[in-house]
Amino acid sequence: MNIVRGSGGVMFQYELIKKDGNARLGKIITPHGEIETPVFMPVGTQATVKCMTPDELKEIGAKIILGNTYHLYLRPGHELVKEAGGLHSFMNWDGAILTDSGGYQVFSLGDLRKITEEGVTFHSHLDGSVHFISPEKAMEIENALGSDIMMAFDECAPYPCDYDYAKKSMEMTVRWAQRCKDAHQNTEKQALFGIVQGNMYKDLRAACADKLVAMNFPGYAVGGLSVGEPAELMYEMLDFTVPLLPENKPRYNMGVGSPDYLIESVYRGIDMCDCVLPTRIARNGTAMISTGKLVVRNAEYAHDYRPLDLECDCYTCKNYTRAYIRHLVKAGEVLGARLISYHNLYFLVHLMANIREAIREGRFEQFREDFYKKWKK
């Protein structure tokens, strides 16, 4: 068990309850509630999980969601969010919140940004205005947002990436991690996680993990995965990197959200995952179901009066047919995106709940096998 105490009592705690192979059943305690792990975290980029109310997120069983530092810094501005009482209060969500550091978004800007040791200068995707985010600035923003878990400001190197660049980038990420630690102003209430980089090079991953573990963060992410590499390479990196992380702290695989990625991450000892995938594909008329993907906008569903997922008991599946949802999607009606988003998030949140149950009962390996018997990519 790992407990981080603030003056007001336990600020952040991770408890490993049970292992089943490398898969872990655990519990994270934050100032905004307990979270059983493994957990899927819906992404609320702009202070809202797209199409959903906070009440609906609770209904589906979400305990922790993501907020996005880069987007909230640009709009409405972290100072406004702070004035509103922090991100929880601003968006009316009293569950836990994890904020990324903005690093990933900034690096995704390509030609619109310039990286130096000091930090990153970039042009806003909204209006072209010039901004600068350093590790210190990222901490200032995340402190203002008041998330329960903050991510360190890192460089997410691209894939593919030559060894020299990956090495320099990783070393800078380590120095930035220390600067984040030093700059973090609200250690009483917000837990800062380190991010292991090193691209697809094992020695770099090992060196990075080694240094970050020595800095004693309350949790660790494996960053720089799911950036375009083949699934097998991602799994190989997880196989190598996760065992380097302390067992008594939570591990987070950033940016993965397809059902197979969740299962394979948990299989390798990961506790937390997040992704925009379930809400993004929903807006495009695609549902995640127990047999794979259902592109409900396709003509074959025009007269299909069954629910999206025959095995699901979510609000959408209990009340609406494929034919109706297809009509909504084709007609560009918001309710279509709403109903599929609700289902897709429910699907992933409940997939993780079922995984936890399987680990608790020591049958995760069997669960994984059974899943792939039904589910096709």
Place this chain on the structure above:
Amino acid sequence: MNIVRGSGGVMFQYELIKKDGNARLGKIITPHGEIETPVFMPVGTQATVKCMTPDELKEIGAKIILGNTYHLYLRPGHELVKEAGGLHSFMNWDGAILTDSGGYQVFSLGDLRKITEEGVTFHSHLDGSVHFISPEKAMEIENALGSDIMMAFDECAPYPCDYDYAKKSMEMTVRWAQRCKDAHQNTEKQALFGIVQGNMYKDLRAACADKLVAMNFPGYAVGGLSVGEPAELMYEMLDFTVPLLPENKPRYNMGVGSPDYLIESVYRGIDMCDCVLPTRIARNGTAMISTGKLVVRNAEYAHDYRPLDLECDCYTCKNYTRAYIRHLVKAGEVLGARLISYHNLYFLVHLMANIREAIREGRFEQFREDFYKKWKK
């Protein structure tokens, strides 16, 4: 009291409970529930009230919504809706539904349509394909949709309109009303309303009302108003037309949804109103509140941490601030349109509930005065 019996019992009933001046408190009974009048009916053009679930419509107190014959005929097609068990079943709404006849939409197509005695030939706004709707076809579509209240197929003449055109159009509308009556195939479960036309000419309104009343429809709409004429002229037409309609049947002013129009319609003896206004302006970032209009997207609300309407106890106003909703609207987030749509519909549905209460207590005149003291256009 006016009762229309089918073989299965009461199919449609209107009961006038109390008058207060010309304002009427009443009750409509349909196969899908009782509706107290005066009532505001949210519009679900494409088998969905934009941004809302049926459960949310119930939550705000809506008992009857509109479906749109023209849109549903084109997409997904009335035969598909019929195959799905009718519009109630297709969209998962077990309250009452009123369908318009498609006339208004077809006539709004301008150059894309051609009117003859037989019916209207028009080009679809979706794909340009050519279609023909006659009174008989409108009845076929509305019968397939299975609405509780069907509107007759009429011509809604434009404003301004010369006397000769208005006269010919009104006379054709009367002939079409008879053809609708003759073609209506489900008189056991669906009540067909007549629509009084005649543009802004009192003698034409009188002639139309006279003929339609003789046809003994279970309810009547005043059509062809709110088409661009000044408010005073609309009120003058209501003042003249409504008293020509039978007291024991409901009266419906089509397409009005601003708070003052609702109050003034009720003041003149109208029982039912509908409009897309509350959901349309919501999507544009505008809320209807007790003091008038709140353009929440405006910069002045960026730091305003009060609810949209200080006097409202709806879900939106109990949980979200103007600053947050403004952020959502500016960021193009669906939740912004959702929260404002919810509030605006709640506002109008509850305005009508308050009006009913005032009529019940014989103080509607006072209510109307008090309303305008706070509310500014």
